[in-house]
Amino acid sequence: MCKLRICITAEEFFPFPSGRLRRIYEVARRLAKDNEVHIYCQRYSETFKGVMDGIHLHGVGPFTARPSYPMRLSSALLMLPSILRNGKFDIINTNWLLPPLPSYIAAKLKRTPIILTSDGILWHHVEALHLHGYSMPSTIFGCMMEDIDVSLSYDAYIAVSKGARSELISMGVDPDKVFVIYNGVNLSFFDSIKVQERKEPTICYIGHLEARKNVLDLIRAFSIVQREISDAKLIIAGSGPLAKKARRMVKDLKLSDKVSFAGKVGFKKSAEIMKSSHLLVLPSLIEGFGLVLAEANACYKPVIAYDVPGVREIVKEGVNGYLVRPRNIQELADKIIKLLGDDELRRKMGEKGRRLIEKRFTWDRAAKETFKVYNHVLMNA
Template sequence: MKICYIIDFFVPHYQGGGERRLYEIAKRLVKRGYKVDVLCMKIENVPNYENIDGINVYHIGPTIKNPPYRSPLDFLKFIISVFKWLITNKYDIVDAQTFIPLIPASLCYILKIQKNVIGTIHDVSHKKDKSQWLYYGNIAYFIERFLYKLPFKKIITVSNVIKEILNKQYGIPSNKIYVVYNGVDLDLIDSVKCTNIDVNSIIFVGRLVPHKHVDDLIKAVSLIVNDIPDVKLKIIGEGIMMNSLKKLVKELNLENNVKFFGKLKEYKDVIKEIKKSELLVLPSTREGFGMVLVEANACYKPVIAYKSGGVVEVVDNNYNGFLVEERNIQELSEKIKYLLKNKDIAKKMGKYGRKKVEKMFVWDKVVEKIEKVYKK
């Protein structure tokens, strides 16, 4: 079977959750005998063709200097380039990842250029809130609604919550939507050794963008400092909110409590920092799944997250972590403080989380489900 994936960017040049998911799935499909091509945007100083773990990665369309930042013209050029590629190359399966790749893939399906075209949708906005988008917030809400109504033979999404929204808000029949969770590589995670724990340390991993609400987490830490003076917050990631978050840390006199790591080059380095921490917090108001929560549980760490999107299927409240009402900074600080002060309970939650990961969120099981969708 010959499979084509379409995505804006690909690892190792961009390390988002969707990119990590696609890489883990694609390389396992290659090992199972599939021919896998990935179409993505060109990046400055990156060759137009790469072979990554047997995956044929073709960088086409416009050249992007600083992913993920692109202009509307860049999007248009990429759409045209993908469409031209799909006209001249036939595949058994075309799987387009949200957002922009959905347009040329759906067009090829409508025109019967490609027969089996799938749209993979990672998340859906649940309210008209401009902060949910990295940029173009004024029009992104409406563009999203256009994209998700495009025709595909099948839809894959990452949680039952997203499936329900696609069914009820967009009218996509339930029997066309398949839920395939994200996963982790337990062998890789277990290979990362960590001999010491940073006492009273919290970690955030993700893009520093508005809907992640790292500012809420920083404010929560400011409420904890008086009770736990040596509390530490480690922030891994970069994005448009970096300067404003650093300014907030200074305003709250938290320079000794908050450390910005920026973007770590190696995935193993991220896992090591998670292992060195006591818990992971994800105060995001838009999450289709929340892969970092699974990664933390795989490291035997409890998690705390806003009750948003697919997160509710990852976090069993009071078992492998806590779910907090969105934007409730007081409750967020109380839950963090509780786990830092009750380390035995935190360890128990971490062990429960690891068992859940082993049962539900492993890449090999994810690939088996993907194969079943493709063969249908």
């Protein structure tokens, strides 16, 4: 197995808490053990440079704590000269939304094979579902960039789920070029977190507070749960454009003493919240994979989620959790009540979930399969 010089491009990078960024970091640091790995991304820290866990970091564009779309686009475009200055790479692996175009141009100029990793279509779904909370310019721009990304002819595509693969194919991508490589979970990290489960029946939500994640449905469902289980608690961890609306809804429903907002949390804190809770709920309307569900299962916690592509590849109905019809708030509440009221059922589902994660969703497996795709592309270049 020869050592490769690998270029990975992304808008952002670890430690921002998201499934996409966790994947890039976990796969990259494993590849870096036997290869030379360079990551180019928007500079979100004035100290973003040097080497971390064997990964060579390259921040491009001006530093800004809260970049706008024009700023993010300009940073992405600056990847092109930065990549070109850094010599010849064996392969380029880009992640959407904004980096694929400059990465593709760099690949063609350098005559380097290029792979696109997709964690699912977003903006076309936002438009189709008429989700509120996204501006019209952002939606139009997002759809345009998704169309551009898919229109480019890559040597291969990596999809994080079968659902993400189907979306690429529906947009015209050659099925023979799309490889499904699931995200993983760092089991040793979660096992190292030592916290006690709360005495009160506790539900947790961990994720960005935006329309597609749909936390407002969970708050509505929790108000129903309260009528049956008065001592139940809900922890909402995350930040985003719906934060104020979520807090206002909690106040209007007179749930302020039952719902706590943890704000934006890091990976350790999110793991502590999961482990101290009795179950995790993810009412997303759009998910490429839903990594937080796998992480909760890794903590021996059952999960409840809306039945959407990507999610249903993790959650097996009645085995490690429950799938609920999207926007069915009463059904969501009923499943929460059922799990909170049955200690033995939660224990069995949690154990089955952990075994499922150990078998199917590990970062070592994701890294090995990614490297196989790299070699497949190089052999056929």
